[in-house]
Amino acid sequence: MRLKKRNLFYQRILFLILALIIIKYVLFSYPQPGVADQGDFQRVMSEGGIGLIHEDIINLDFKRFNEYTVTDYSIKDNGFIKFESSTIGYIIYFISLICRSIGEDVFKTQYLAVIYVIIYVSALYIIMKSMNIKSRLKFGILSLLSLFVFLDGNYLIWFNSLYGEPMMISTLMLFIAAYSSYVYKKYTLKDDNKIIGRIVFIFIAAFLFVGSKMQIITAMPMIIFMLVKVLLDNRKVISKVNLVCLSVFLVIILIYPMRITMKNKEMSKDTQYNSVFYGVLNSSNDPKQDLIDLGLNSDMYVEAGKHAYLNPDEYVKYAPKTEITENEFYRKMSNGKLAKFYLTHPIRLIEGMKYTANHAFITGTGLGKYSRSYSEESIREFDKFTIWSKFRENKFPKNIRFVILIYTMIFSVSIYKYVKNKGNNKIRNKIYIIWLLIFIAALQFPMPFVGNGEADTTKQLFLFNFITDVIILISVYWSISKGIDFIGCKYKSIKSV
Structure with missing residues (x-):
């Protein structure tokens, strides 16, 4: 048993090493790729207290938008960051403080990319550990699936930019990791000792996620439900002082995205x-x-x-x-x-959803991927470790029926498992994570067309596409896991004859 645990530990370390190797190859190898600004960066720059460097401002031939990446920004002295800033603004602000403390007055998007990598990979590692997989074969399969799907180049490339998309998916994974870690400690280990640390982790991750982009406001009902449930489930375990503090934090999390929306x-x-x-x-x-x-x-x-x-x-x-x-x-x-x-014109809504489905499953972008210093000709193609995203984009049916089929299947199975496991809090709390993802995706899918017409549809489906990948990976792994269990049982029964 001890040897088996040690082997699983080594597998997790191997997963971590492979993840960092892939990220180094995709994101930090010369020429470092990124995504050009299409006009979205200014708001984030203002929040984080950064601006264009002097050389770019006075350069009459400077091309700021669409064609080339811009990675260097001047750090300004804007005082304290405001509460209604997005969470990416907070991170940029604190990175800038560190830069200033060591005498550096240039903010580089690569610094932000490093923070995203730390959050993202740490979240993946915590999730893998919290799943408590006993089989080395199953863990190996899940590791490979996760590496190919979640470290796809068309996800990682956004890390080296000022877009909100990488903050959104990184903090969503962090929230899943925090909740999974909590479920593992409370319901797998059945250990309430120092559970407050896991709960605070959930609340911090929730705060970072709901403030990552304005569009996350639609996820608030399910996020608040899960936070309230955690508080109620632990009201007799944690102290009254901690309960009050967390309740105040809950109110802050509720108000925060509303303040961001009002500001913008x-x-x-x-x-x-x-x-x-x-x-x-x-x-x-x-x-x-x-x-x-x-x-x-x-x-x-x-x-x-x-x-x-x-x-x-x-x-x-x-x-x-x-x-x-x-x-x-x-x-x-x-x-x-x-x-x-749209409620009184359902046909128009269906037509809009068909249009949206036709733009789904695309995480790449036609914006420039490299700096002008690397190539005078704008390079808009990117193919480093993009096996999964290219497969998804080219092979998945882009129609509303396929979208409904995927989510109906996983939702139906999750309801069946939820009902079947009455009294099993470990399973039921894991299902809440799946329901959170389904809930967010269900509202994210119609949002681009209903809320923004046909403008920038593909980019606004970024979170929906990411959640779809998570849902598909869960489904594929669950099916393979059940298949391995079935074959194992058959093998044992044959061997015992």
């Missing part, structure tokens, strides 16, 4: 504009009637099919963020009206 009203206005003119009206047969159904002025139909990022002279009358659009559109439009429109 201008961005919300862009998505609101896109949701109507580039979504509802884009392929409408009767845009005037659709506007009437939305409670808006029908003469806005002249802007049908336009998004919020065109040049001002490309709009006929209702350009974004102008006074007339403010009075006639922004003040009259609401998420409630949009939801009501």
Whole structure:
């Protein structure tokens, strides 16, 4: 038994070493790849207290967007970071403090990539350990699947950028790791001693996750449910002082993403504009009637099919963020009206979901991948360790039926296992993680089209695609594990005859 445990420990260390080798090859080998800015970085730069370096500002030939990666930024003295900043802003701010303390005034995105790697790989390691897999064969299979899926180059490449996507998936994995670690200690080891440490870990991971991007606000109900459940399950185990402190932390976690959303009203206005003119009206047969159904002025139909990022002279009358659009559109439009429109026009919603499904399962991007100093010609292709993402993109059916099939199957099996394991808190708490993922994915899938029209759909499906990978990996591993158990039982029965 002791030898078996030692072998499993060595397997986990081997997994860790292989993961770091892959990451070094994909992300930190020359020329270090990344993802060019498509206009999203400025908000994060402002939050984190960084800006363009002086050489780039005065360079008249500097190309900031779309074509080349920019990795070096000037560290500014902006005082203390604000509560409503995203969690990536916090990390950039603290990295900048460290840089300043050693006399460095340049922030490099590679520093951020290192933090992501630490969070991401640590989370994977904790999850693997907390699963408490006894079989070396099963652990080896899960390790290989995890390396190919989660360390795919089209995930890792985003780490070397200021986009929120890597923060989003890294902290989601951290939350899963924290909850898995808690379940392992409380329900596998049945050890409540110092359980407060595991609970605090869950709350910190939840805070980092819900503040990673504005779109995570849809995950709040399930996140809050899981946090409340943890508190209720341990109310007799932890001290009253700790219970009160965690309750206050829970309120902070609840308020935090709302504050981020309120701060970024201008961005919300862009998505609101896109949701109507580039979504509802884009392929409408009767845009005037659709506007009437939305409670808006029908003469806005002249802007049908336009998004919020065109040049001002490309709009006929209702350009974004102008006074007339403010009075006639922004003040009259609401998420409630949009939801009501799709509920009363289900065919339009289905058509939108078909469009979304056609853009699913793509984690790559057409943006530039390397710096201009490496190549004057913008390089937009990337193929380092992208076996899984290329397979997913080219082989998965891009239709709504396939999406529904995947999630219906895993949800049905999870309900069956949940009912079957009444009284087994270990199994049931693991199923809560699966339900969390399904819940988030179910809301993330329609969000791009409903909330932003046909603008940037592939990028906005990033979290949905990641969760789909997690769901598929769980399903494949579970099936293989059951197959190994079945073969093992058959072998034993034959051997005993």
